[in-house]
Structure formats: C-alpha cells, structure tokens
Amino acid sequence: MKRLTLLLATAAICLTALTVSAQEKKDTIRIGGMVIVKEGKTNGGRDRSVRMRRDNSPKKLRNVSTNWGILDLGFSNYDDKTVYNPAGMGGYLVDRPGYPALGKSDFKLRTGKSVNVNIWLFMQRVNLIKHHVNLKYGLGLELNNYRYKSSISYRESGAEPYSNVPAIRTAPFIFRDSIAFSKNKLAADYLTVPFMLNFTSHPAHNNKGVSLSVGVSAGYLYSQRNKQKSDERGKLRNKGDYDLERFKFSYVAELGIGPIRLYGSYSPQSMYKRTLDMRPYTIGLRFSNW
Numbered sequence: 001m002k003r004l005t006l007l008l009a010t011a012a013i014c015l016t017a018l019t020v021s022a023q024e025k026k027d028t029i030r031i032g033g034m035v036i037v038k039e040g041k042t043n044g045g046r047d048r049s050v051r052m053r054r055d056n057s058p059k060k061l062r063n064v065s066t067n068w069g070i071l072d073l074g075f076s077n078y079d080d081k082t083v084y085n086p087a088g089m090g091g092y093l094v095d096r097p098g099y100p101a102l103g104k105s106d107f108k109l110r111t112g113k114s115v116n117v118n119i120w121l122f123m124q125r126v127n128l129i130k131h132h133v134n135l136k137y138g139l140g141l142e143l144n145n146y147r148y149k150s151s152i153s154y155r156e157s158g159a160e161p162y163s164n165v166p167a168i169r170t171a172p173f174i175f176r177d178s179i180a181f182s183k184n185k186l187a188a189d190y191l192t193v194p195f196m197l198n199f200t201s202h203p204a205h206n207n208k209g210v211s212l213s214v215g216v217s218a219g220y221l222y223s224q225r226n227k228q229k230s231d232e233r234g235k236l237r238n239k240g241d242y243d244l245e246r247f248k249f250s251y252v253a254e255l256g257i258g259p260i261r262l263y264g265s266y267s268p269q270s271m272y273k274r275t276l277d278m279r280p281y282t283i284g285l286r287f288s289n290w
Contacts, residue, residue, distance in 0.1 A: 061131050064124060065125050067289050070122075071287045072285070074116045074263065075114055076116040076146055077114055077282075079281065081270075082104065082278065090275055092171075092172070092173055092243065092274060094162070094173050097162050107278070109147055110149055113185075116142075116283075119141045121139050123137070123138035124138065130203075137193065141192070144187065146187075148186070152176055153184075154226040155172065155238070172243040181230045183227070184229075186226055187227060188244060189224075191220045191222055192218070192220075193218050194215060194252050197214060207258055212256070213254040214252070215251075217249075218247065219247070225237060226238045244272055248269075248280075251265065251268070261286040263283070264281070
C-alpha cells in the first residue's frame with residue numbers, strides 16, 4: 001500500500017513539473033513566412049512578451065512547386081552582324097539623298113536606356129534528382145525597348161520619302177528622318193515560354209548557396225512599334241508590321257548567389273526577317289522566390 005501511495009505521489013509531482021514546464025515554453029504561431037513567438041510564464045492571464053521573426057527554417061520540399069508573378073529588370077541590346085551593302089538591301093533601307101547610306105552607326109543604341117522588362121506569370125519547378133536537379137518552365141511577357149541614338153524611322157507601308165513623285169510602298173521600310181528626335185525607340189514584345197535545367201546546392205533554403213539554370217526559350221511576337229518624341233511632331237506611336245520575325249528562339253540562363261539572381265538570354269538568329277542581321281540579347285536582375 002505504501003509503495004502504491006509513493007508511486008502515485010511521484011506521478012503527481014512529475015505531472016505538475018511537466019505542466020509548469022509547458023507554461024514556461026514558447027508558444028509558436030506560423031503565418032506565411034513569419035513566426036510569432038509568445039515567451040515566458042503567464043502573469044495574471046497576460047504573456048510577458050511577444051516577438052515576431054522571419055521563418056528561416058528549412059521548407060518542406062515538394063516535387064512540383066509554383067512561383068507566381070516573377071519580375072525581371074534589365075537591358076536589351078543586339079549583336080549587329082549585318083553586311084551593309086546598299087546594292088543588296090532589297091529596298092528595306094531607304095537612303096536620304098545627299099547623305100551617307102544607312103549603316104551600322106545608324107542602329108547604335110543608347111545602352112542605358114534600352115530596357116528589358118519581363119513579367120513571368122508563373123514558373124514551375126519539377127524535382128528530377130533529390131531536389132538538387134530540377135526542370136524549370138513557365139509562361140510570361142518579354143518586353144524589349146531598343147533606344148536609338150540616330151533619327152531612323154520605321155514605316156509599315158506608304159509613300160517613299162525623299163522622292164519628287166512619292167511611290168506607294170506595300171512593304172515595310174526604314175529611313176533616316178529629316179528631324180532630330182529626343183526619344184526614338186523600337187519596342188518588340190513577346191509571349192515567351194522558357195525551359196531550363198536547374199541545379200541548386202541548398203534546395204531547402206531558397207536564399208542560401210548557389211543555383212544555376214540553363215536552357216532555351218520560345219517566344220511569339222505579338223506587338224512591334226516605333227515610339228518617337230520631337231519638338232516638331234510631338235509624341236508619335238507608330239504601330240505596325242516592320243518585318244520582324246514572328247518567332248524568337250533564345251538560349252537562356254539564370255544564376256543565383258544567395259538571394260541575388262541574375263538572368264540573361266541570347267538569340268542565335270536575327271530579329272528581322274530579311275536584310276538586317278541583328279541577334280538580340282538581354283541581361284539583368286530577377287526578383288523571384290527561387
């Protein structure tokens with residue numbers, strides 16, 4: 001009987017100790033990426049302190065994860081490999097009488113103002129090998145602005161400039177304009193689907209280690225326009241078909257070092273259907289969770 005009484009007393013003491021310990025432990029609530037911690041004993045029904053911190057614990061890995069609303073900010077440019085031969089331009093470049101023929105210098109860009117903005121509606125990552133090797137793909141809008149130093153202009157069709165008897169052209173053409181523009185750019189926008197093979201060193205921590213993605217993308221040109229600004233004509237937004245290729249194939253890559261992510265792309269084919277051989281590329285910062 002004494003042993004039973006002693007056993008019950010010991011159990012009661014242990015239960016009391018566990019209850020007190022549980023009251024002293026932290027209560028943790030997770031809301032998204034934030035953790036709310038209630039610390040200390042209750043005193044008159046009130047907690048001593050409440051802290052909020054970012055949840056840096058390893059995340060539960062899924063075989064398929066989705067990242068919504070990714071933004072790229074960078075620069076657009078192209079590698080001009082055109083052989084400028086006035087006799088072989090096929091009428092796409094129209095020269096102004098008394099001036100040198102259109103050449104490479106006319107298509108030079110203002111590098112700092114030639115902007116690339118990509119808005120990826122979503123990207124998905126599919127686990128291939130222990131979450132260290134993944135397949136990445138997505139869908140988004142690729143917006144390129146090529147800001148010219150010179151005063152070239154694009155026309156879809158219409159009267160040929162600099163002729164005494166204007167001839168109506170039925171094909172697009174480019175010419176050196178008679179005025180100076182304070183702003184002159186060609187905008188080319190694509191609906192793009194990228195496919196990449198992704199390698200990551202710390203799959204459970206998105207903001208640690210190194211990640212590398214390489215692959216290809218396919219884009220469809222849905223808008224092309226020549227936007228200009230001058231004192232003589234004001235703001236002009238000429239939208240039309242300027243003989244740009246409808247489909248764009250590019251090599252793409254992404255490098256992540258901790259929380260910083262860089263992206264780049266290069267197209268091995270010209271952005272024009274004929275005459276001009278200009279191969280576009282982009283580089284910039286990517287704002288993404290992984």
